[in-house]
Amino acid sequence: MLNNDILIRLRYALDIKDTDMAEMFRLGGVDMRKEDVQLMLKKVDEDEYDELPEDYIRVNNAMMEQFLNGLVTFKRGKRPGETGAPPLTGESVNNQLLKKVKIALSLTSEDILELFDLAGVRVSKGELGAILRKEGHKNYRECGDKFARNFLKGLTLKNRE
Known part of the structure; x- marks a missing residue:
């Protein structure tokens, strides 16, 4: 499953707006605009993974981790004394x-x-x-x-x- 698919499903499950997703990426340390988020959320069939559209933005593991960190910050707020985005762990x-x-x-x-x-x-x-x-x-x-x-x-x- 592509990370983009995870974002699409998570966005639908939590009813997250594109602007809020861009903010979550920003809170996680990735400079992202609403238009970029929309390019990430384009639905691509599994048989088209090899030939992705030119303007499609593929979410790598680091971006996904940063988004998830931003989701936590967006929903719960920053930890006291925390400055900037949390470090990446590289975990699955x-x-x-x-x-x-x-x-x-x-x-x-x-x-x-x-x-x-x-x-x-x-x-x-x-x-x-x-x-x-x-x-x-x-x-x-x-x-x-x-x-x-x-x-x-x-x-x-x-x-x-």
Whole structure:
């Protein structure tokens, strides 16, 4: 799953405006205009990934992490004493998605399990805990695309119905 697809799904699930997305990128340390955000959010079929439109802006992992950091700052405000954008960790985008959305929306682990349940997926507390752990921890588990899609699906079902 492309990072652009994650942005499209997250934007829909949380009903985020283009101007707010540009602000989230700015808060994360990326200078982005509303027009740039619209170019990122163009829908591209999977079979067209090799031949992307000329004006299409592909979101790399660093930009995605900066956006997620900006989402947290946008929703919760800056930490006391924090200046500038948080440093990049280089962790898996899907793991960061779960962690940062959890922080931004003040979700508990039970809330996340409920979101997975809404999407029709059974996840144990242990599995979720492994995904939310820091990379390098002995019980760390990388979050796959299917897991991330189901998380965003549950988020969408909860917020849009």
